[in-house]
Amino acid sequence: MSVPLSQMWAVSSYVIRQKLAGRKRYPLVLMLEPLFRCNLACAGCGKIQYPAQILRKHLSVEQCLAAVDECGAPIVSIPGGEPLMYPDIGRLIEALVARKKYVYLCTNAILLKEKLEAGLFAPSKYLSFSVHLDGLREEHDEAVCRDGVYVQAVDAIKEALRRGFRVTTNSTLFDGASPLRMREFFDEVMDLGVEGMMISPGYSYAKAPDQEHFLRTQRAHELFSKILTNPRRRWRFNQSPLFLQFLMGKQDFECTPWGNPTYNMFGWQRPCYLLQEGYAATFKELLETTRWENYGKRSGNEKCRDCMVHCGYEPTAVNHTFSSWRGFRDTVAATVTGRF
Secondary structure (H helix, E strand, O other), rough: OOOOOOHHHHHHHHHHHHHHOOOOOOOOOEEEEEOOOOOOOOOOOOOOOOOOHHHHOOHHHHHHHHHHHHOOOOEEEEEOOOOOHHHOOOOOHHOOOOOOOOOEEEEOOOOHHHHHHHHOOOOOOOOEEEHHHOOHHHHHHHHHOOOOHHHHHHHHHHHHHHOOOOEEEEEEEOOOOOOOHHHHHHHHHHHOOEEEEEEEEEEOOOOOOOOOOOOOOOHHHHHHHHHHOOOOOOOEEEOOOHHHHHHHHOOOOOOOOHHOOOOOOEEEEEEOOEEEEEEEHHHHHHHHHOOOHHHHHHOOOHOOOOOOOOHHHHHHHHEEEEEEEEEHHHHHHHHHHHOO
């Protein structure tokens, strides 16, 4: 893992406090969506298929901060849409850093150099730009349905690193991905000098234009096993090594969607970032009234059958680390050896 020690300690101590308090359900990462608007139209995305009147709207900074305070998670991930299109993104990030929240601003990086040159952000251990890259140039540009985006993103990564910012990458893999090309991609990303990488299989959004390339469970295990078996020592991942083992089929986890709750202009989304089956007015209402037993692989819910996405299973992996000596031992062993 490549997460800084201060962040590891903040998350670890937070989880231990939840355990000592006897809480079975607690948030680890708040998925904060201030807007759905985006400057790309990726074929595998189900987040931008809203009518124009919805895409024009966005949360206020005050609404965002109220959700952050209510939830209490130590990490805030800001996806979208494209967060750099949010008109108050600078003020929002400043307020989150002041609250000592670890922020991952998830961006396609098309606007990143422009925002950096405008002085919108200041380097901080609490702020990471999580740049979306789905593979090498050919694969990434195909995934986002626009030529030239990979080069723009790489240039923005270099500029952010030059200015002293934390930078990670996040990659969504689909059926047909080449294990060899992905391993080459990992090498190229590490050459850039980023802090670490995050990977996950794509989820089959009902609204996504491309429904043919989402991974099923067995295919996902095969793909990630080929990619991650015999990893290079220089590869660094900003993820639980147990989650990576889960992707390879070496861990059998159940989804814990409350670990990564989602807040957007409609409210607290049930049950997770991926499914939209109603909204709660408060985080407390989300936790207490959502029929959690209706979701996850063991529920038999068809929508959950092949899901292996990080927002449902990364918190499970982290919780497993702190639930037993075996979980802690497995995490330490994978972290120290770099093998999954």
